[in-house]
Amino acid sequence: MNQVIDTMLSHRSIRKFTREAITPEQLDTILSAGISASSSSFLQTTSIIRVTDPEKRTVLAECAGGQQYVETAAEFLVFCIDYQRHFQLSPEVKPEFTELTLIGAIDAGIMAQNTLLAAESLGLGGVYIGGLRNNPKAVDELLGLPKYCAVMFGMCLGHPDQDPKIKPRLPKKVMVHQDGYQALSEEAIAEYDDETSHYYQTRGSNQKAGSWSDHISERLSKESRPFIRDYLNSKGLATK
Amino acid sequence: MNQVIDTMLSHRSIRKFTREAITPEQLDTILSAGISASSSSFLQTTSIIRVTDPEKRTVLAECAGGQQYVETAAEFLVFCIDYQRHFQLSPEVKPEFTELTLIGAIDAGIMAQNTLLAAESLGLGGVYIGGLRNNPKAVDELLGLPKYCAVMFGMCLGHPDQDPKIKPRLPKKVMVHQDGYQALSEEAIAEYDDETSHYYQTRGSNQKAGSWSDHISERLSKESRPFIRDYLNSKGLATK
Numbered sequence: 001m002n003q004v005i006d007t008m009l010s011h012r013s014i015r016k017f018t019r020e021a022i023t024p025e026q027l028d029t030i031l032s033a034g035i036s037a038s039s040s041s042f043l044q045t046t047s048i049i050r051v052t053d054p055e056k057r058t059v060l061a062e063c064a065g066g067q068q069y070v071e072t073a074a075e076f077l078v079f080c081i082d083y084q085r086h087f088q089l090s091p092e093v094k095p096e097f098t099e100l101t102l103i104g105a106i107d108a109g110i111m112a113q114n115t116l117l118a119a120e121s122l123g124l125g126g127v128y129i130g131g132l133r134n135n136p137k138a139v140d141e142l143l144g145l146p147k148y149c150a151v152m153f154g155m156c157l158g159h160p161d162q163d164p165k166i167k168p169r170l171p172k173k174v175m176v177h178q179d180g181y182q183a184l185s186e187e188a189i190a191e192y193d194d195e196t197s198h199y200y201q202t203r204g205s206n207q208k209a210g211s212w213s214d215h216i217s218e219r220l221s222k223e224s225r226p227f228i229r230d231y232l233n234s235k236g237l238a239t240k
Numbered sequence: 241m242n243q244v245i246d247t248m249l250s251h252r253s254i255r256k257f258t259r260e261a262i263t264p265e266q267l268d269t270i271l272s273a274g275i276s277a278s279s280s281s282f283l284q285t286t287s288i289i290r291v292t293d294p295e296k297r298t299v300l301a302e303c304a305g306g307q308q309y310v311e312t313a314a315e316f317l318v319f320c321i322d323y324q325r326h327f328q329l330s331p332e333v334k335p336e337f338t339e340l341t342l343i344g345a346i347d348a349g350i351m352a353q354n355t356l357l358a359a360e361s362l363g364l365g366g367v368y369i370g371g372l373r374n375n376p377k378a379v380d381e382l383l384g385l386p387k388y389c390a391v392m393f394g395m396c397l398g399h400p401d402q403d404p405k406i407k408p409r410l411p412k413k414v415m416v417h418q419d420g421y422q423a424l425s426e427e428a429i430a431e432y433d434d435e436t437s438h439y440y441q442t443r444g445s446n447q448k449a450g451s452w453s454d455h456i457s458e459r460l461s462k463e464s465r466p467f468i469r470d471y472l473n474s475k476g477l478a479t480k
Contacts, residue, residue: 001269003243004361008273008354029241031416033248035409037353040370041459044410049417056419085424086460089453093460098469102345106392109349113277114248121244130280144420152346169275170284176271177289179296180384184325213329219281220326220333229338
């Protein structure tokens with residue numbers, strides 16, 4: 001089709017990297033492309049912390065639940081919601097924070113996806129590290145995040161040292177609705193469960209039994225970071 | 241550099257479109273590329289509502305505060321956080337919703353950015369419509385969104401009928417920090433304010449006086465959708 005669409009369609013998360021560095025020129029290009037993304041109301045509410053300090057990388061890998069590639073990736077970027085700069089510029093304003101937190105989360109995703117895709121277009125690979133939200137306060141203190149600035153997720157980038165299969169996504173007939181919400185098709189989910197069961201059983205590593213539905217039941221039955229609300233409140237990004 | 245990075249670096253939001261349609265093949269490609277994006281814990285928490293009904297488009301344009309291009313764009317997509325399908329598959333689970341709402345917002349941004357960029361790579365243009373959150377309940381009812389499914393933002397796509405200038409972003413030395421949060425440089429902001437003042441005064445339409453700092457003060461002094469928290473709570477995506 002074209003390079004943009006081909007890059008998207010061939011996306012796989014990469015969690016194993018060679019020791020080869022990303023050059024300063026490559027990183028500069030990746031970050032320039034990342035920050036060119038759209039920004040809600042031109043607020044520009046994202047900060048990226050590039051972490052090169054090996055000791056900090058080790059702590060972040062632990063914070064993320066022992067994801068060792070946080071230490072070994074050529075680059076590790078931490079994406080944050082950041083209204084600190086806005087408050088420095090306009091200390092008098094008292095905005096409403098559920099909405100501003102939502103804007104910050106959406107815009108962090110938008111900027112990060114440009115960043116990841118720019119890296120992939122250069123032959124690099126990467127993975128989002130939502131696991132930083134397992135220990136948001138420890139990450140926050142390690143990186144010295146001020147009030148109104150909160151960690152959202154990390155991103156490993158580097159030269160791929162693995163070639164995983166592409167993970168099959170929910171089909172468009174489930175994800176995309178026409179003119180109004182359409183009820184979930186049990187038939188479509190049954191087909192997708194077959195497809196994902198096959199994927200889980202035949203992928204190159206971490207093979208397992210079970211379908212996407214099984215994965216969802218297992219994943220959502222665990223407690224989902226109940227401390228996140230307190231963390232956001234402590235940063236002034238009040239949701240209470 | 242390459243097509244991916246060139247497409248990102250030349251991004252401008254497009255709000256004026258020709259009457260030319262997006263072909264079904266183009267739309268299919270754009271959506272396939274969009275849903276190939278990463279998904280937190282493989283939860284796949286996004287639904288896209290494609291709105292073709294002209295009457296619904298008219299209502300949505302009003303909901304967004306009179307953004308007429310919501311009516312006239314070749315395609316209009318509404319991105320939603322969607323845990324309805326997960327609850328149908330696993331009605332017994334009771335997850336914690338500040339975290340899941342955050343995941344949903346971030347992942348909607350990630351998927352939407354793939355979608356927009358795929359369209360731009362085909363010579364199309366578009367713009368995010370966060371204004372749908374001005375009237376979330378009206379949008380929600382119009383599209384028949386069930387519990388655990390909440391509107392986040394819309395996206396216009398079509399053939400550009402304007403050629404706006406690229407809006408200068410905050411410089412990397414402000415957006416990107418090294419190993420820890422770095423205080424805002426007043427000098428960097430002053431330079432950026434000069435740059436944005438020049439941009440606002442010389443852009444092709446909607447010229448105005450003032451800098452980015454002025455824009456921030458003005459924008460954040462307005463009430464920022466204080467009803468969003470109640471809306472999310474009403475959808476079961478509790479933040480209270």
